[in-house]
Amino acid sequence: MCGDLRAADIGQSVVVMGWVQTYRDLGGAVFIDLRDRTGLVQVVFDESSTKEAHGIADRVRGEWVIGVAGKVRSRGSNVNPKLPTGEIEIEADYIEVFNRAETPPFEISDDVDTSEDKRLAYRYLDLRRPSIQRTLLMRSRLNQVARRSLVEQGFTELETPFMVKYTPGGARNFVVPSRLNPGSFYALAESPQIYKQLFMIAGFDRYFQITKCFRDEDLRQDRQPEFTQIDLELSFVDMRDIHQVVERMVRSLFKETIDVTLPDPFPVMTYDEAMRRYGSDKPDLRFGLEHVVLTDLVKQHDGGGVPLFKQALAQGGIIKAMVVPGEQPLSRTEVDKLEVEAKGVGAAGLGRAKIAEDGTWTQSPFSKVIEDGLRVAINEATGARPQDTILFQFGPPKLVHTVMSHLRLHLGRKLGLIPEGAWKVLWVTDFPLFEYDEKSRTYVAAHHPFTSPRHEDVDRLTSDPGACRALAYDLVLNGNEIAGGSIRIHDPDVQAKVFDALSISAEEQQAKFGFLLEALSFGAPPHGGIAAGMDRLAMLIAGGQSLRDVIPFPKTQKGADPMSGAPTPIQEQQLADLFIRSIAPPSKESKDGTKEATKEATKEAT
RNA sequence: GGGGUCGUAGUUCAGUUGGUUAGAAUGCCGGCCUGUCACGCCGGAGGUCGCGAGUUCGAGUCUCGUCGGCCCCGCCA
Numbered sequence: 001m002c003g004d005l006r007a008a009d010i011g012q013s014v015v016v017m018g019w020v021q022t023y024r025d026l027g028g029a030v031f032i033d034l035r036d037r038t039g040l041v042q043v044v045f046d047e048s049s050t051k052e053a054h055g056i057a058d059r060v061r062g063e064w065v066i067g068v069a070g071k072v073r074s075r076g077s078n079v080n081p082k083l084p085t086g087e088i089e090i091e092a093d094y095i096e097v098f099n100r101a102e103t104p105p106f107e108i109s110d111d112v113d114t115s116e117d118k119r120l121a122y123r124y125l126d127l128r129r130p131s132i133q134r135t136l137l138m139r140s141r142l143n144q145v146a147r148r149s150l151v152e153q154g155f156t157e158l159e160t161p162f163m164v165k166y167t168p169g170g171a172r173n174f175v176v177p178s179r180l181n182p183g184s185f186y187a188l189a190e191s192p193q194i195y196k197q198l199f200m201i202a203g204f205d206r207y208f209q210i211t212k213c214f215r216d217e218d219l220r221q222d223r224q225p226e227f228t229q230i231d232l233e234l235s236f237v238d239m240r241d242i243h244q245v246v247e248r249m250v251r252s253l254f255k256e257t258i259d260v261t262l263p264d265p266f267p268v269m270t271y272d273e274a275m276r277r278y279g280s281d282k283p284d285l286r287f288g289l290e291h292v293v294l295t296d297l298v299k300q301h302d303g304g305g306v307p308l309f310k311q312a313l314a315q316g317g318i319i320k321a322m323v324v325p326g327e328q329p330l331s332r333t334e335v336d337k338l339e340v341e342a343k344g345v346g347a348a349g350l351g352r353a354k355i356a357e358d359g360t361w362t363q364s365p366f367s368k369v370i371e372d373g374l375r376v377a378i379n380e381a382t383g384a385r386p387q388d389t390i391l392f393q394f395g396p397p398k399l400v401h402t403v404m405s406h407l408r409l410h411l412g413r414k415l416g417l418i419p420e421g422a423w424k425v426l427w428v429t430d431f432p433l434f435e436y437d438e439k440s441r442t443y444v445a446a447h448h449p450f451t452s453p454r455h456e457d458v459d460r461l462t463s464d465p466g467a468c469r470a471l472a473y474d475l476v477l478n479g480n481e482i483a484g485g486s487i488r489i490h491d492p493d494v495q496a497k498v499f500d501a502l503s504i505s506a507e508e509q510q511a512k513f514g515f516l517l518e519a520l521s522f523g524a525p526p527h528g529g530i531a532a533g534m535d536r537l538a539m540l541i542a543g544g545q546s547l548r549d550v551i552p553f554p555k556t557q558k559g560a561d562p563m564s565g566a567p568t569p570i571q572e573q574q575l576a577d578l579f580i581r582s583i584a585p586p587s588k589e590s591k592d593g594t595k596e597a598t599k600e601a602t603k604e605a606t
Numbered sequence: 607g608g609g610g611u612c613g614u615a616g617u618u619c620a621g622u623u624g625g626u627u628a629g630a631a632u633g634c635c636g637g638c639c640u641g642u643c644a645c646g647c648c649g650g651a652g653g654u655c656g657c658g659a660g661u662u663c664g665a666g667u668c669u670c671g672u673c674g675g676c677c678c679c680g681c682c683a
Contacts (some may be wrong), residue, residue: 028640080643103634106617113618117675170683217682344609345679448683557676
């Protein structure tokens with residue numbers, strides 16, 4: 001194929017087919033760079049030797065699909081060092097035009113710099129770009145390596161349904177109407193969770209599947225409504241066994257795609273430590289800027305003369321600080337910009353203090369009121385030195401963590417603290433089993449209601465649910481959650497206590513999970529599992545910025561496909577066939593953007 | 607649900623305190639050219655300034671609304 005030809009092929013008669021990348025018509029000679037999946041090769045049509053072929057070639061345009069027959073020959077002194085095929089060219093004596101092409105809306109090249117919605121509207125053209133082709137070929141290899149690793153480790157690949165019973169709670173489901181059962185609906189599976197547990201009960205003690213999952217939640221750079229998981233479940237194992245299986249697979253993935261050696265074993269950190277030091281349950285360990293919790297220290301100083309500190313503590317808040325080193329001192333303006341950034345994620349403001357040579361604080365709202373004792377203590381606790389800037393955040397724990405972890409990532413990027421080519425992998429363990437929901441004033445499952453508490457916390461299920469830790473774990477890579485799982489409950493007594501803590505009544509249990517509970521009563525082995533995000537893994541390994549870079553046909557942030565126009569309204573009759581009536585307000589005419597492809601097509605057809 | 611940011615030839619962008627016929631590069635079309643590879647040279651076409659109101663003698667520019675893209679918070683058991 002085009003990109004495979006080398007000097008060793010000189011003299012060979014070849015036939016190549018592909019797309020015209022560029023043409024250079026010099027009059028008596030036409031040069032065409034022909035592209036296929038493997039790369040580019042230069043084809044020459046010489047008027048003096050092939051009058052007929054030359055006559056066709058000089059009318060060829062970009063992205064036309066052609067086939068060429070000719071001889072590989074040396075370029076002599078005209079080598080193009082930029083191309084792998086640059087030492088040779090094809091001296092063509094025959095050309096066939098398979099298809100002409102409209103002028104594409106953007107250039108098919110890795111250098112393209114066009115808007116993402118245009119790329120998605122013409123995704124089939126975007127996918128012609130070599131870099132995306134490389135990414136998808138790499139992703140194909142990831143699938144092979146994952147499968148091989150798991151099969152070698154004794155796993156069986158089994159399928160589970162996409163169309164499943166709707167269960168409330170957790171991620172919102174996409175819903176599928178049942179024509180055969182008027183008024184009833186399936187849900188698209190948000191994960192194979194329950195079914196893989198049923199495989200364990202059935203005795204398939206090591207299951208895996210590379211499968212799509214569907215969640216009707218708001219999109220992000222790293223979240224698509226349909227995405228691919230490598231899903232695992234194992235019987236007769238503990239947490240460490242599961243970690244080892246995953247580590248083996250992930251190490252293979254990195255080794256065999258980008259030749260990166262990940263540590264053995266992966267480091268582990270508890271959820272509490274991650275929140276304390278980084279304000280996040282998926283900390284990016286490639287750089288410092290760790291947080292320091294000052295809550296107790298400030299308590300000891302009874303607020304240290306700072307009214308805002310005292311107020312935050314009185315309301316049950318926490319106080320956190322982060323030191324920005326003086327090697328790259330922050331100007332007043334830069335800190336003001338950081339405050340805007342902080343307010344953007346919900347902060348009321350951003351406390352700051354610049355450390356003077358004598359350790360006093362300048363450029364700080366606290367400098368006039370703070371007592372020397374607390375100031376010295378904070379300098380010491382944070383390790384702040386002259387020229388450094390301390391940033392403060394205080395208030396409700398969740399907000400403080402969100403703001404501070406956002407600032408940490410923002411500064412890490414802005415100050416260039418994130419080393420290129422670094423890979424920092426981490427297990428985060430001991431997540432809380434429950435979270436308290438202020439609205440319903442109940443505990444809700446932090447992971448899912450079948451997650452086992454740590455064995456030593458079982459006694460606290462009734463006495464102090466909020467303090468229970470789960471046998472749940474996430475795998476974090478460079479600040480991205482790439483896998484998450486847990487040991488499941490297989491003891492009916494423990495399961496009952498968990499449902500009690502969640503205030504889920506017996507009737508509710510039956511209605512929501514009856515079939516799983518019944519299955520668990522027929523002899524369930526101890527089991528647990530994990531699911532890895534294939535798209536995120538592929539994104540990280542490919543060095544992409546967005547999940548859209550590694551998914552052939554992704555959705556926009558509003559869940560739309562600019563190419564097909566999906567989602568669209570459907571006919572009244574179709575709704576009627578499904579026993580559904582829409583209460584949506586009438587759709588606005590000619591929405592812009594999504595219909596662009598259609599409009600273009602109409603224009604060109606007329 | 608909320609915050610930020612962007613929207614001008616096919617594409618990437620410029621467009622002054624609101625002021626003549628909205629520019630550049632590239633791409634596209636036509637012509638010339640036998641060693642180009644960002645080919646070159648000559649000529650040409652190409653615009654609902656996202657959409658809709660408003661202010662104004664006059665709006666790409668100001669105001670309000672709306673649609674869409676992207677990033678984030680909430681949400682994602």
